[in-house]
Amino acid sequence: MTRAWVEIDLGALTRNAARIAAAARVPLLPMIKADAYGLGAVGVARALESTNPWGYGVGTIEEGEELRAAGITRPILVLTPILPETFDAVRAAQLRPALGDRDAIAAWGPSGAPWHLSIDTGMNRAGVPWRDMERVRDLVAAHPPEGAFTHFHSVLKDRASVALQSDRFRAALAQLPARPALLHAESSAAVEHNEAGSTWDLVRPGIFLYGVGTAGGLAPEPVVAVRARIVELRQIRDGDTVSYGATWPPPGSHPEDWPRRIATLPLGYADGYRRALGNRGWALLHGRRVPVAGAVTMDMTMLDVTDVPCHVGDVVTLMGADGGDVLTVQDVARFGHLSPYELLTELHSRLPRLYREHA
Numbered sequence: 378m379t380r381a382w383v384e385i386d387l388g389a390l391t392r393n394a395a396r397i398a399a400a401a402r403v404p405l406l407p408m409i410k411a412d413a414y415g416l417g418a419v420g421v422a423r424a425l426e427s428t429n430p431w432g433y434g435v436g437t438i439e440e441g442e443e444l445r446a447a448g449i450t451r452p453i454l455v456l457t458p459i460l461p462e463t464f465d466a467v468r469a470a471q472l473r474p475a476l477g478d479r480d481a482i483a484a485w486g487p488s489g490a491p492w493h494l495s496i497d498t499g500m501n502r503a504g505v506p507w508r509d510m511e512r513v514r515d516l517v518a519a520h521p522p523e524g525a526f527t528h529f530h531s532v533l534k535d536r537a538s539v540a541l542q543s544d545r546f547r548a549a550l551a552q553l554p555a556r557p558a559l560l561h562a563e564s565s566a567a568v569e570h571n572e573a574g575s576t577w578d579l580v581r582p583g584i585f586l587y588g589v590g591t592a593g594g595l596a597p598e599p600v601v602a603v604r605a606r607i608v609e610l611r612q613i614r615d616g617d618t619v620s621y622g623a624t625w626p627p628p629g630s631h632p633e634d635w636p637r638r639i640a641t642l643p644l645g646y647a648d649g650y651r652r653a654l655g656n657r658g659w660a661l662l663h664g665r666r667v668p669v670a671g672a673v674t675m676d677m678t679m680l681d682v683t684d685v686p687c688h689v690g691d692v693v694t695l696m697g698a699d700g701g702d703v704l705t706v707q708d709v710a711r712f713g714h715l716s717p718y719e720l721l722t723e724l725h726s727r728l729p730r731l732y733r734e735h736a
């Protein structure tokens with residue numbers, strides 16, 4: 378690895394899956410949509426096979442096809458609504474659609490292939506509205522779904538909303554001619570905050586698997602590291618500035634000791650090291666924290682490494698552990714006022730993924 382890369386600790390990933398499955402006490406439907414939140418869906422799914430999940434959740438047909446091409450044979454549920462003109466492709470790849478539209482159910486049902494009924498209990502994004510179940514009752518009777526599910530909108534912000542949405546889900550299910558075998562509702566945060574275990578038959582964790590907890594009772598192990606090598610080093614003098622817009626040093630501030638030593642990393646916002654981290658991010662160099670100096674550019678990012686002896690070729694950790702310190706996904710997200718979900722899913726494919734199997 379000579380430029381910049383993402384490391385994925387598959388041992389930590391599978392331990393996180395085991396941990397959340399033990400808390401939920403039901404099988405997992407791990408969400409590996411968006412290329413497993415940027416970590417690589419095929420590598421993640423292959424590792425999770427050992428934890429014996431019920432199946433996998435994806436966002437698009439192409440994501441399901443990629444898993445099939447990689448030899449994954451478990452059920453794959455496409456959770457985002459899809460149009461009936463795509464159903465031949467869905468059946469060809471033996472994917473299960475999540476359906477919440479009457480016409481779509483009418484088009485899929487007669488094939489007899491499995492599907493899940495999507496029920497909207499307040500997100501107003503996808504699914505049959507919980508108060509309108511009579512709209513689909515006849516179709517559900519004629520073509521019973523394998524599963525039914527809903528999605529919570531405010532697990533962390535408003536516990537009462539989870540109870541309300543759960544009640545709506547139960548009321549909607551009571552309107553169906555029969556109970557589908559597989560009911561599911563809980564994402565990572567909902568499992569983390571439900572000490573009693575899942576109320577339903579499957580749980581749908583995503584971000585917890587990838588090392589991001591929500592400070593519930595369960596703490597996941599870090600899974601992702603982003604690293605890059607120093608490609609240039611320079612001394613700059615009082616009056617010099619760094620990067621576009623000359624925002625470093627910040628106007629009016631004077632680093633105490635000149636000259637400063639600036640390291641250049643060959644990664645930038647085109648790799649997903651976000652512009653929001655300019656002058657705000659921190660990295661680990663030989664186990665010590667060093668700040669981002671100036672604007673993050675498309676292909677390069679500069680650090681003020683004055684306090685840490687280093688050489689061209691040395692590895693810098695932009696996310697993950699180094700020495701005794703660690704920059705978690707949440708830490709980096711906080712530096713840039715970003716969402717951890719966005720930070721992970723926007724790690725671009727230009728960064729090679731390196732999978733570590735050990736420990």
Ligand SMILES: *Cc1c(COP(=O)(O)O)cnc(C)c1O
Pocket residue numbers: 408456528563564565566581582583584585
């Ligand atoms: C993404 C997603 C999840 C997983 O959410 P996390 O917060 O990452 O655990 C679960 N269910 C649905 C419908 C989703 O879209």
